[in-house]
Amino acid sequence: MIEMIDKQLRKDMQDFKPGDDVRVNMRSGEDKKRIQSFEGLVIGIKGEGLNKTFTVRKYSFGVGVEKVFSLHSPLIDSVEILKRGKVRRAKLYYMRKRYGKAARIKEKREY
Amino acid sequence: MIQGLLGKKIKMTRWFDSDGKSVPVTLISCGPCYIIDKSEDSLTIGYNEVKEKKLSKPEAGVLKKKNLPPLKYIKKIKWLGKKEDQPEIGSKLYADAFQVGEMIDVQGTSKGKGFAGVVKRWGFRGGPATHGAKFHRAPGSVGASSFPSRTFPGMRMAGRKGGTNTTVQGLKVVELDKKESVIAVMGSVPGPNSGMVFIKRSVKAKKGKK
Known part of the structure; x- marks a missing residue:
């Protein structure tokens, strides 16, 4: 691996998976100091190396909202895992057709 | 200062700049370029070490005489600066011949696209796909009738696209x-991954601006 690419990779990123509920804290504003958070379900992780992105979906005021984050972006302050989900698929695009009770995901409990 | 270096395109990826903005970059491995010969205002450099049997005997002979490894690509390149500053024959040049923030041009052989129609090759608009249209991606008229009774030379038509020597100008060295x-260059570069490219200082970059 080329060193300069390796330097940009975020190694502090927690290991979250599709099906997990996360809170993504983004640095925003002119001085990149204000923290803006986006909370929702991870429905997919895509790409490789620096191109890796993940999609977070949530319902906001009755409307489905999806946001794609660049996993290695320095603008991501942190990603908190709120709940681990138990899913059988790598991409949860079927969640786009569901809302309310149908949009529940089983929680993965670690014993 | 040498005008340019030979290198190999590694791949495209992204780069996060100091503002955290994502920038598309191409990674180019440049060098080591061996100096084979030099003259008043130019250096002859060689790149890409290969097995000796990959070269013809006269090619290999020239390099052997100068105690250099067998090199596949050889190019004569302008030397910008005083003659006294020229490096010795046999020494190597690396990516640090360039600087971060510098503007460069990259020359390479573009990817072959085969026999392409007029829409792909020349950017003709074509016609509508539906609404009863009978004109889709055809070239249309190639000239008038009784006068001049011929098609003018240079008329843009379907044919081989790509696989030609192409230069992209004004790319910035990001890292x-x-x-x-290895250098990371903002934007795309002609040719496939691991294709040979010639990286040279930009001809159009504004003087005094870095």
């Missing part, structure tokens, strides 16, 4: 790795 001799 430089001295150890691995």
